[in-house]
Amino acid sequence: MFFPASQPDGWATHAALLDERGWFPVSIGSFLVRTPERVILVDLGLGTVDFSIPGVADFHGGDLLRALAAEGLSPVDVDTVIYTHLHHDHVGWTTNVAPAPNAREAQRVSGLTFARARHLVSKAEWAHWAGTAELVGPDPVAVQAPLATVIDHIDDGAEVAPGVRILATPGHTPGHSSLQVTDPSGSDPSRVIILGDVMHCQVQVTESSWTFAFDVDPDQGVVTREQLLRKLEDERTVLAGGHFAGNVFGRVLPAIARRVWSSGSVFG
Numbered sequence: 001m002f003f004p005a006s007q008p009d010g011w012a013t014h015a016a017l018l019d020e021r022g023w024f025p026v027s028i029g030s031f032l033v034r035t036p037e038r039v040i041l042v043d044l045g046l047g048t049v050d051f052s053i054p055g056v057a058d059f060h061g062g063d064l065l066r067a068l069a070a071e072g073l074s075p076v077d078v079d080t081v082i083y084t085h086l087h088h089d090h091v092g093w094t095t096n097v098a099p100a101p102n103a104r105e106a107q108r109v110s111g112l113t114f115a116r117a118r119h120l121v122s123k124a125e126w127a128h129w130a131g132t133a134e135l136v137g138p139d140p141v142a143v144q145a146p147l148a149t150v151i152d153h154i155d156d157g158a159e160v161a162p163g164v165r166i167l168a169t170p171g172h173t174p175g176h177s178s179l180q181v182t183d184p185s186g187s188d189p190s191r192v193i194i195l196g197d198v199m200h201c202q203v204q205v206t207e208s209s210w211t212f213a214f215d216v217d218p219d220q221g222v223v224t225r226e227q228l229l230r231k232l233e234d235e236r237t238v239l240a241g242g243h244f245a246g247n248v249f250g251r252v253l254p255a256i257a258r259r260v261w262s263s264g265s266v267f268g
Ligand SMILES: [Zn+2]
Pocket: 087, 089, 090, 197, 243
């Protein structure tokens, strides 16, 4: 159901990406980017939630602060938060409250989790969700209100820190951004592209026309994905797909053409 174009049997040739139940496993989380001066988190995961939508999805969240601690970091060490977009699975740790459909009572929001950090998102993304209360979007009380006075905007091409640059990748949401991370000294030619939700699954590297159920503008999403994939067929580029459960980092190999028969001009 998340990839309507995959029906009825589009997964048949990609079954290795499904789990033993035939379900599509998804990781949800953050990327930590450390430079000599900066500690940057890209996206804030799902937050502390645990709920099921029967027959559709099971959500289990809550590990981000433990994962940071394992890197020797506490929330006050994070100086920059960048949101690729504001869907609920990318903003969950914005405050101490992560709204879940099964929450019995609303908890009190006590403040931002990363209180010292600049919080950045594109202008178009902020404008798209402002004042909305959609289940898939940023909660008005737990996310939008606490960010309203601190959010800064950062748009296409802007450098967040030396070597860390925003790439506008609209479609999944109107102000969606990806991130390019390179060596600021230029001595290492490799780069990492943090995709955000340009792709939700490795299958979209091959099936780039498969749109995702929650794409705000699915057609634009296909155009953006195609353009980006063409630029990324490069062995020095590592892609980081936050939802690519089990193998978040990888490379895109160029398409290998199939053989075709040509009978023209055989005998000159
Ligand atoms: Zn997502």
